[in-house]
Amino acid sequence: xxGQVATFLASAxxxxxxxxxxxxxxxxxxxxGLNVASGGAALFLVALGHRPQARxxxxxxxxxxxxxxxxQALVLTAIVIHFATLALSLVYVIFLTEHRHTQDVPKLERxxxx
Amino acid sequence: xxxxxxxxxxxxxxxxxxxxxxxxxxWLSALALLGGLGALLAWAPHFPPTPVxxxxxxxxxAGDQLALGFWxxxxxxxxxxxxxxxxxxxxxxxxxxxxxxxxxxxxLSQDLFNLFVCLELTSLLSFLLVGYESKPxxxxxxxxxxxxxxxxxxxxxxxxxxxxxxxxxxxxxxxxGGTWQWNGSLAVGVGLLxxxxxxxxxxxxxxxxxxxxxxxxxxxxxxxxxxxxxKMGLITLVRLAAVFPLSGVLVxxxxxxxxxxxxxxxxxxxxxxxxxxxxxxxxxxxxxxxxAGALLGGTAYALAHGLFKALLFVAAGKAIAxxxxxxxxxLSGRLSLSTSLALGLGTAAIVGLPPLAGFAAKGILGGSxxxxxxxxxxxxxxxxxxxxxxxxxxxxxxxxxxxxxxEWPLALGLLxxxGWGLSHVPSLLSPVAWGQALxxxxxxxxxxxxxxxxHPPLPRWTLDxxxxxxxxxxxxxxxxxxxA
Numbered sequence: 001x002x003g004q005v006a007t008f009l010a011s012a013x014x015x016x017x018x019x020x021x022x023x024x025x026x027x028x029x030x031x032x033g034l035n036v037a038s039g040g041a042a043l044f045l046v047a048l049g050h051r052p053q054a055r056x057x058x059x060x061x062x063x064x065x066x067x068x069x070x071x072q073a074l075v076l077t078a079i080v081i082h083f084a085t086l087a088l089s090l091v092y093v094i095f096l097t098e099h100r101h102t103q104d105v106p107k108l109e110r111x112x113x114x
Numbered sequence: 115x116x117x118x119x120x121x122x123x124x125x126x127x128x129x130x131x132x133x134x135x136x137x138x139x140x141w142l143s144a145l146a147l148l149g150g151l152g153a154l155l156a157w158a159p160h161f162p163p164t165p166v167x168x169x170x171x172x173x174x175x176a177g178d179q180l181a182l183g184f185w186x187x188x189x190x191x192x193x194x195x196x197x198x199x200x201x202x203x204x205x206x207x208x209x210x211x212x213x214x215x216x217x218x219x220x221x222l223s224q225d226l227f228n229l230f231v232c233l234e235l236t237s238l239l240s241f242l243l244v245g246y247e248s249k250p251x252x253x254x255x256x257x258x259x260x261x262x263x264x265x266x267x268x269x270x271x272x273x274x275x276x277x278x279x280x281x282x283x284x285x286x287x288x289x290x291g292g293t294w295q296w297n298g299s300l301a302v303g304v305g306l307l308x309x310x311x312x313x314x315x316x317x318x319x320x321x322x323x324x325x326x327x328x329x330x331x332x333x334x335x336x337x338x339x340x341x342x343x344x345k346m347g348l349i350t351l352v353r354l355a356a357v358f359p360l361s362g363v364l365v366x367x368x369x370x371x372x373x374x375x376x377x378x379x380x381x382x383x384x385x386x387x388x389x390x391x392x393x394x395x396x397x398x399x400x401x402x403x404x405x406a407g408a409l410l411g412g413t414a415y416a417l418a419h420g421l422f423k424a425l426l427f428v429a430a431g432k433a434i435a436x437x438x439x440x441x442x443x444x445l446s447g448r449l450s451l452s453t454s455l456a457l458g459l460g461t462a463a464i465v466g467l468p469p470l471a472g473f474a475a476k477g478i479l480g481g482s483x484x485x486x487x488x489x490x491x492x493x494x495x496x497x498x499x500x501x502x503x504x505x506x507x508x509x510x511x512x513x514x515x516x517x518x519x520x521e522w523p524l525a526l527g528l529l530x531x532x533g534w535g536l537s538h539v540p541s542l543l544s545p546v547a548w549g550q551a552l553x554x555x556x557x558x559x560x561x562x563x564x565x566x567x568x569h570p571p572l573p574r575w576t577l578d579x580x581x582x583x584x585x586x587x588x589x590x591x592x593x594x595x596x597x598a
Binding site: 014018021022027030031034037038040041042044045048070071074077078081082084085088089092093095096099100105106108109112 | 230235242248260261265271272275326582585
């Protein structure tokens with residue numbers, strides 16, 4: 001049950017994030033959308049590791065089934081990478097704002113060419 | 115295999131050390147190159163095609179023909195780039211060392227998540243290097259690269275989830291040996307994996323980040339990205355195709371990217387953007403080869419393309435610096451003899467004139483393709499020759515410039531010597547093969563004369579359209595696999 005809720009939430013985040021990415025003109029909004037979508041992908045992986053009534057996969061957390069630790073390890077790596085990417089892209093947005101005085105994507109595209 | 119891992123670790127340590135201690139970075143980088151060469155010599159003679167490591171950790175590595183070829187190419191590029199950029203200040207060389215180390219690690223990887231991490235690492239380091247000179251156009255190109263590849267990697271991650279949910283393992287080697295059922299959600303997952311890899315691998319419709327990023331980067335970086343890094347996505351596709359029934363998808367993507375990149379290249383006037391569109395088009399040859407199961411032919415073409423495209427990009431960088439313009443028609447008569455010669459040799463190699471490496475690789479690739487594949491190669495070859503006919507005016511050197519310096523003499527030598535050696539493969543030594551190659555070039559030249567007056571309005575790929583193209587492409591591949 002919880003697994004299904006998480007999967008549903010993950011899909012909703014993916015759609016929301018990618019929709020924002022496609023529909024907004026402003027770079028900051030686009031990056032926010034992208035980040036929400038990658039959060040959705042991460043949540044989707046975590047939801048996969050779910051077992052009914054599972055505990056967190058930590059040694060010494062008592063008996064009973066533990067959630068699959070592998071997806072969680074993957075997600076940890078993915079989150080770090082997404083964080084680095086977002087930080088770098090925001091630095092680039094600051095640079096473009098300073099030099100071109102705009103965060104509007106169509107405008108930037110006209111100025112810099114395809 | 116532990117030698118190979120030690121070589122990769124050497125690169126990462128040298129890169130990290132160079133970031134911490136910038137004054138030592140060039141020597142650390144050179145040391146990493148030596149270590150890499152030693153590692154290659156140690157593992158190559160008895161490389162294990164069977165995976166090692168792994169088990170419950172899910173990390174599997176294996177060395178094979180493909181890994182061997184790409185190690186050789188990476189080390190060669192490292193040597194040439196070090197020579198070219200020895201005096202560059204800032205953390206440039208350290209970042210480059212890290213990038214090259216990732217390119218050594220990826221061909222060894224045999225599991226979905228290691229491939230993901232390596233792909234993301236190449237992207238992150240490429241973003242930094244494309245925007246290294248802090249020019250707004252390059253920063254914008256880099257940001258576009260970043261956004262589009264992140265979209266692709268999100269698809270890839272969801273695909274990893276679907277495949278892991280169905281099969282319970284990430285190791286491709288384990289899947290190749292085991293038995294498992296092909297079903298709907300697996301098809302969708304594999305389709306998304308392929309779409310993510312295609313986005314990184316510069317496939318037309320998926321990778322509209324490629325022309326601006328490769329066109330605006332510093333010229334050594336353009337050469338590295340086009341010759342080596344973009345093929346990391348290709349390797350991922352090959353690894354996927356070794357397990358899942360993707361050969362049809364690979365051939366389809368190959369034709370799309372071969373023709374699509376070519377159409378844009380035919381009418382492009384900016385020298386570096388022109389070469390970048392050609393990278394897209396040339397990737398089609400390799401995808402065709404890999405899709406048709408010609409692993410050796412595809413690898414040979416990937417290596418040859420790495421050599422001549424690197425030479426072309428470096429020569430183009432020098433031409434733009436000397437001529438003060440990026441437009442092909444404004445550059446003629448402004449280049450020094452050595453730059454003209456390098457451009458000319460690169461052009462001769464890419465259109466497949468014997469006895470250069472391009473001719474030999476095309477011959478090896480064509481020899482292992484079925485009939486329709488040969489015709490596709492023929493069509494693409496004519497188109498390539500037609501679009502490169504634009505560069506002919508640049509081959510007339512202008513006033514004598516500085517003396518011969520750089521121009522990646524190593525690449526030049528290898529193009530000629532390696533191609534000469536490979537051309538002695540019996541099937542390639544025949545006058546028929548040489549005549550065919552010359553015929554393709556002549557036909558292409560004729561096409562150029564016909565097409566010169568004609569300027570079709572090609573659609574521009576803005577960021578939104580490019581994002582949408584990736585999503586639609588992923589959907590199309592998934593649906594195709596689902597109903598195949």
